[in-house]
Structures are given as structure tokens and as C-alpha cells.
Amino acid sequence: MSTNFSFWNMACQQLDLVAKRMDLDPNIHAKMRHCQRALVVSVPIRMDDGSVKVFEGYRVQHNSERGPTKGGVRYHPGVTLDEVKALAMLMTWKCAVVGLPYGGAKGGIVCDPAGMSLGEIERMTRRYTSEISIIIGPAKDIPAPDVNTNPQVMSWMMDTYSMTVGYSVPGVVTGKPVEIGGSQGRMDATGRGVATVLIAASERLGLHPAQSTVAVQGFGNVGSSAAKFLHGKGFKVVGVSDVGGGLFNPRGLDIPALLAHVKKNPKKRLEGFGGGEYVGDHDAANARLLAMPVDILAPCALENQITAENAGAVKAKIIVEGANGPTTPEADEILSKAGVVVVPDILANAGGVTVSYFEWVQDLQSNFWDEEDVNRSLDRLMMRSFQDVYDVAAREKCDLRMAAQILAVSRVAKASALRGIYP
Numbered sequence: 001m002s003t004n005f006s007f008w009n010m011a012c013q014q015l016d017l018v019a020k021r022m023d024l025d026p027n028i029h030a031k032m033r034h035c036q037r038a039l040v041v042s043v044p045i046r047m048d049d050g051s052v053k054v055f056e057g058y059r060v061q062h063n064s065e066r067g068p069t070k071g072g073v074r075y076h077p078g079v080t081l082d083e084v085k086a087l088a089m090l091m092t093w094k095c096a097v098v099g100l101p102y103g104g105a106k107g108g109i110v111c112d113p114a115g116m117s118l119g120e121i122e123r124m125t126r127r128y129t130s131e132i133s134i135i136i137g138p139a140k141d142i143p144a145p146d147v148n149t150n151p152q153v154m155s156w157m158m159d160t161y162s163m164t165v166g167y168s169v170p171g172v173v174t175g176k177p178v179e180i181g182g183s184q185g186r187m188d189a190t191g192r193g194v195a196t197v198l199i200a201a202s203e204r205l206g207l208h209p210a211q212s213t214v215a216v217q218g219f220g221n222v223g224s225s226a227a228k229f230l231h232g233k234g235f236k237v238v239g240v241s242d243v244g245g246g247l248f249n250p251r252g253l254d255i256p257a258l259l260a261h262v263k264k265n266p267k268k269r270l271e272g273f274g275g276g277e278y279v280g281d282h283d284a285a286n287a288r289l290l291a292m293p294v295d296i297l298a299p300c301a302l303e304n305q306i307t308a309e310n311a312g313a314v315k316a317k318i319i320v321e322g323a324n325g326p327t328t329p330e331a332d333e334i335l336s337k338a339g340v341v342v343v344p345d346i347l348a349n350a351g352g353v354t355v356s357y358f359e360w361v362q363d364l365q366s367n368f369w370d371e372e373d374v375n376r377s378l379d380r381l382m383m384r385s386f387q388d389v390y391d392v393a394a395r396e397k398c399d400l401r402m403a404a405q406i407l408a409v410s411r412v413a414k415a416s417a418l419r420g421i422y423p
Helices: 007-022 026-032 081-097 118-132 151-165 189-204 221-232 255-264 282-290 329-337 351-365 371-396 400-419
Strands: 037-046 052-063 069-076 103-110 141-145 213-217 236-241 246-248 277-279 296-299 318-320 341-343
Touching (some): 007 026, 007 400, 052 069, 052 141, 069 151, 081 103, 081 351, 081 371, 081 400, 103 141, 141 151, 141 351, 189 221, 189 296, 189 318, 189 351, 213 221, 213 282, 236 282, 246 282, 277 282, 351 371, 371 400
Parallel strands (some): 069 103, 069 141, 213 236, 213 296, 296 318
Antiparallel strands (some): 052 103, 236 246, 246 277
């Protein structure tokens, strides 16, 4: 990533574009350009060798006018306050575009979990949770998993918060194991949502699954789940990539076999799978994958992947953003001129927060649903949201990103106008 790149500035730039397009009240626009609350914490822990290491952590709440804030926690050496603020803003729009009664939040710790033991990660998680406990809670802000965090991390967060208040509070986080208040279907929810809107978009363009090819950038939880569902629907997944490299097969990858391979691989990597050509150079593999002559490209890794430098090489008819902010505004312009349909992140990857909402409701009511009910409700909400965005795009004669943001910003603006400013 370029040192001049600012994810926060990009998020504000996108907000400014939609505000101008919809003639947003400048006072409401000014509020939306700022985060409601940002907490920076020190996270000192004792390492396995007896030394003390201090990590830096963040929790940002962008807007709570539609309800308590919601957003993941990521563990990554590249985490910055700028990034967390931007992701919190995107969460506000994501919750609004699918109609959830939430605002946006995000959290993170600057660390490299790959070089830490499980005990060190647990101690870091518990200390971080203790430090941010003053601003989180089931009626305040509900964290969830994100990059390099998982149900185990959420279990530690829930337990730490519960010990702090003196009783069990399963609704303080989502993405937990089902044994302690998690929801059926949560692990695959984001990838399933990506696949659902991808199918809806491909139908609009007259693409048929059996004749359609897909490339998936990122084979973590989101990308692998999306690939699994698409393979099951008859799509041919011809390329995937992860942090180590990329795997390519023009005849289609055997996704179930690949998933089994990655699960057994000690590093959880694509490397070593015999069902395709493996490229071990990460940058070369990504460049090749993004430029593949496929019908559909699903970037499901990190932000800022499709830029002004490589957007011209994209040959896909449809891009479905499984990651947060993978396409820069400059790249959007290039793709739009080339006729590429982009299904934006705030719609495409909203499946995770949707099932997180279902989990939160189940925790508050102590009434748990079976997986069929969860998946049916998720599919219905994602399809309805895609149709809402598609209708706005048709009415406003704009692309899907602008339409999704118009829909989301208008819903948050309405709540802001109704609530006013206190005092």
C-alpha cells in the first residue's frame, strides 16, 4: 500500500460524492464526516518468555443514530487508527443499506498474531477487552470477528466482559461458538451473502452459472465460503489466491477438495494442492488473478486492491466486493467507463453483520434459531437489499455503488434529522 494512501480520506471522498449527488443537508453531512467516538488503548501483556510487550489497540464508533454500533475487531500489523475509522464509517453504511438497527464501529490491535502463541493472543485479547469495556456492551457497541480473529477470540472477549460486570452477557459480542450463545450459520454468513448477491447480479446480466467463470481473491473465511457456495450452484471457480500465492485452473478448481486441503494444511494455505497451477509469488499471483478473463471477480482480501494502476487490466464483467474497500474511487471511474458492474462492499459483504444481528437478537431473547431459518432469513434479506439498491440505481441512473450509498446515507440522514442534536 502506498504511504500516501489514506483509507479514511477515501471513505470521506466517497461520502462527499454521494452527499453532492443527493443534495444532502450540509449540517448532517458535516456530522457524518466525523466519528462519534475513538478510543486508543495500550495493551500490555506478559509474553511467554517473561518479557512485557505493549500493543496499541483501537475502538472507533462512527455513528449511533440508528442504534447501538456494530463492527469487527482485526489483529494485523498494518492496523492504523485511520483504517479503523474508515472501516467504522463503512459499517454505518453497511448496516443501513440492509436495514439493520445499528450504527458502525470497528476495532483493531497492531500486532502479528502469526508470530504469537495462543496464550499470548488470549492475554492480549482479554486486556484489550478490559480496556475498551467502558464503551462496549449489548446496548452500546457489539464487536465481532474480522481479519485474524475468530469465534475463540470472541469467546475470550465475551468472558472477559462478563467477568467485569459480574454475570454472563452473551450479547456483548457476536460470532461466538454456538455453545455460548452463537448463531447457527454465522461462520459462512459473509461468504454466503457474497454468493447470493453475485448470483442476483449475474442474473441481471443474463449470465448462467454453468457457463460462468469466477476468480476469488483471498481464500480466508469469506473467500472460501463464497467459492464453496458458488461451486455448489454450478459456477466454475478458475482462480483463487491467499497470502502465499495463487492457484489457477481454466477447467475449474475442485473447491470441496481444495477446502479439505487447506483445512489439513498446517499453514491453512493453498500451496501443495495438486488440482491446478500454483504461483508462489504473492504479488505476481494477485496481479494475474485480478487480470483473469473471467465473468466475475470477487475480491475478498483486504482494502485497496483494485487501483488506478491495475483497474485497466480487469477483464471481468462483474466485480463483487467481498472485502471492505477493495476498489479505490479512481479505479471505480476506470471500471465504470469499461462497463464493469461493481457490486459494492456495503451490500455484497453485509451477510456477516446480518447474521450477527440475528445472533444478537437470539442472545437478547434467549431464543435460538436452527440453521435453515438463519439461512432463509439471510438469503431473503440480501435479495431484498440487492433489489432496493438496484431500484435506486435505475431511478437515479447511477452505478450500484452510488445507489447503495444513496440508500444508506439517506436512511442515516433521516434518523439524524429525526433525533436532532443534543443538547
